[in-house]
Amino acid sequence: MTKALIGLEIHAELMTQTKMFCGCKNEFGATPNTNVCPVCLGHPGTLPRINKGAVEKAVLAGLAMNCQIRKECQMDRKKYFYPDLTKGFQISQNEEPLCYEGYIEIQGEEGAKKVRIERIHIEEDTGKSNHTEDGSTWMDYNRAGVPLIEIVTYPDMSSGKEARLFLENLKERLKYIGVSDVKMEEGSMRCDVNFNLIGEERKTAITEIKNLNSFRAVEKAIDFERERHGEILNQGNSGRKETRRWDDGIGETVHMRYKETAADYRLSVEGDLPRIHLSEEFIEDIRKKLPEMPHEKKIRLMEQYGISEYDANIISAGKTLSDLFEETVNYHKDASKVCDWLLVDVLRLKNEAEIELSQLKFGAKELGALITLVQSGKINQKTGKKVLRIMFEDGKTPEKIVEEQGLGQISDASALVEVVEAVLKDNAQSVEDYHNGKDRAIGYLMGECMKRTRGKGNPQLFNSMLLERLKKN
């Protein structure tokens, strides 16, 4: 039997107005090298100033992950040379991370599992190197100095799936508290994996995996490493400590470099910044801002709306989904009906189109209006689903779709009576069958009525009108 030990190091950019140590804008996608100044470019003689908003957001992240918050800490210089780091050092935290000893509980492969968090520290991001096909590299320093938190877990995960579940949970939390937009594809969340395998007689040396740009890649890279480390153990070896990168194209990790010793960062105190002192009051004020986490939300949703645990579980797992649910209930009071439409029909359309919920072309108001149209009998269930699809595709309001396409259900008996009479007249055989005790005949007559109104006649009304009329002769 072997056991995998998996630890993660996650960098997440904080959603602040400005950068960590200067007043430059923190924004993604701006024209390269427009959000820069002498401070974030590291010109000689400039001095950093710490962004209080970034510290607040980092503390909030720590609290959301059940961490201890350090009331007094220093910033350090991590010195190394690289083109994306014009200063020649990164301002980070080494000895005294702002947050430490937390955990996140995930639903692992064998039930609930606590993944411990060793530390969360604050630091600044580096610039971005853009490698072009002709072999040249263009530098963009807009990202230099953007506030980051680095989250380091203990090696508490034991499969690729568990690592993915942890990351999904972490992402949801960071989004919930509005600390980071956590988009791996835009690089505002980046993840490195540390992996090794414990065998009966020996264990393998740790492999660090980089260049993971999606949760799926993390899971696949870990599964790949599990096999590779398994072979190393089978050959009676331990392997060497190394860094590998994930190549999504070939679905394999590729060797980058061996790591015999820790890199020499010549760490020292960042003497240009004072020590950070946080008062008890400052931390408690942030704690009050901590929103409801998924587990607590689930229990509240069940109590407040009387929905099932199954539905509450799905809804509370994501902030966008739970916000949409609660807002829709404002427009249509029957929460279990809202669950039906949202969790079955809306999620199906969203999944088919492979989009995020936040990209829907309609909102709570329109969804609530649609459910009300169906529940009040203005349109039937089947038409409702058709209307939802049109709302999903072109964002029109349900009322407008019903009006434009003439989909309204006819619930006015005087408008249906002619149809009933005509159907009975044209289907004398079925009428006779009905009087001879063949109840099935009524179904056929119903179908005819629906056909002649192109599905818009109210079926309950047709049914009672037919029965009423058939009693007479």
Ligand code: ZN
């Ligand atoms: Zn700047």
Ligand code: MN
């Ligand atoms: Mn880092």
